[in-house]
Amino acid sequence: MPSTAPAADTLTTPLAWLDRDGSIAGCNQAFARWLGVGRRRLLGWPLPALDAESPPRLPDALARLDPDGAALRLRRLHLRHPDGDERFADLWLSVDRDARVLVEAHPVDEFPGDDPALLLPSALAASLKGLAHELRNPLAGLKGAAQLLGRRVDDEASRELVGLIDHEVGRLTAMLDHLLSPAPPRPHAPLNIHAVLERVLRLAESDAGWAVRLVRDYDPSLPEFDGDADRLTQAVWNLVRNAIEAGAGTVSLRTRVEHALRIGEALHPVALRLEIADDGRGVPGDLAESVFLPLVSGRAQGSGLGLALAQQVAREHRGSLAYRSRPGRTVFTLLLPMRSTEPSDG
Structure with a gap:
């Protein structure tokens, strides 16, 4: 790939590509503009030399990059060129067919401490x-x-x-x-996620009675996967109970299989998508950035531990928990990788 690429210059995402020694062989205008340095000044510059962190993370990431594997993601990396400005970005590193490293930067705000x-x-x-x-x-x-x-x-x-x-x-x-x-955490064992959800719904029925309509939208093709059924029960119950306490009239649990899903830096062939949706008041705007932190609650009587625990359980299963919310529609999405349980031949 040449030092300049007309197609890359049409993109607003900062992009760069490296020589085999890790030096910048070329970049688009967006990459140079984002760093505040002329493109010519960047050519030949070792990418690890832009890493302003202590200890630096880029050298190890480049060494771990597998030519035949998935892309690596470095979260909130601190970058700086001597002639440019300090920048922060989520950096994606991958290898193209010519065995050159491609760099894609997604700028983020500086993390406050x-x-x-x-x-x-x-x-x-x-x-x-x-x-x-x-x-x-x-x-x-x-x-x-x-x-x-x-x-x-x-x-x-x-x-x-x-x-x-x-x-x-x-x-x-x-x-x-x-x-x-x-x-130490208990070893994970094969579980049926729908059995976990049925126990949660039984708790919800006992807690809310007829005041809340509980909707099941299950994917029957979901295989069993290894996990901690008790911990997942607690996590999902926390999410459902939050929905009930937010004044929801309807709470739905939806399961689907996802293929080739990226969770964090890892690409998983098969994963579970579990969505807990409700029509309650939603997450208060002033808590949007901190809702998963311990002791943060939108209710005077709330402990502020439920969502923090739910996120911890997701991480214990190598998964993630995220949400989107507006008044009348809140959806918490739990993503969990699933290993194939198909029996081997013979």
Whole structure:
């Protein structure tokens, strides 16, 4: 590819391509303009020399780039040319058919300091552990009461509700035990996501009754995949409960298979798309950027932990959680990679 390419110059996305030694062999006008440097000044400049981070991330990324693999994404990379301006971008690196590295920059705003989610004081952790300790006794009482109640009811519907109470108390107790004495995550096991969703909908029916219409829109072709059913139940229940508390009249759960889906920097052959949609009030505008941070809530009575936990569960499964919202229409989208469970021959 020449140092200039007429087709590339028609694009507004900053693009560059490298020589085999990692130097810039060419770029479009958008790339030079974005860095604030003339195009001629960039030719022959080693791309890693633009990396202004400490330690730099570009050299390692270029070394890891697989000619036959997926593109690599570097999030919010800090770049600077000595004659230009400081810039921040999500950088995509890929290899073309001629074994040259292609660079695509998606400019972003400078990140304002450290991630607030990582800066919660240790006093908060101590407070949460204290709260967990105080909750164990009431939960033990609930479990005992549920067991006594189970011996007195005769009809099937009542026994099912008692079983649901007993199961949920057990799950909450396990969560508190994990908070008080953190242990390594449990190994993932094959699960049916629709079984997880049915348990969540049973909880929603018990919580909201007839006040909310619950809609199922399931893809029956979804295979089983490895995961933690209890953690996923908690994550989805948090999302559904948020929808109910936001005044939703209808909550729908929609599952679909996605092929060749990129989650973060990884490309997955098969993935689950789970959408939890509602017609409630939506996410307040002033919380749009911080809704996944711990202790951030749009309700005076809210703990602000539900969405943070849901996002953590998504990350534990190598997935992602995102949302779009306006009054009357909010959709949280959970993306989870799925490994094929087809039996091998022989």
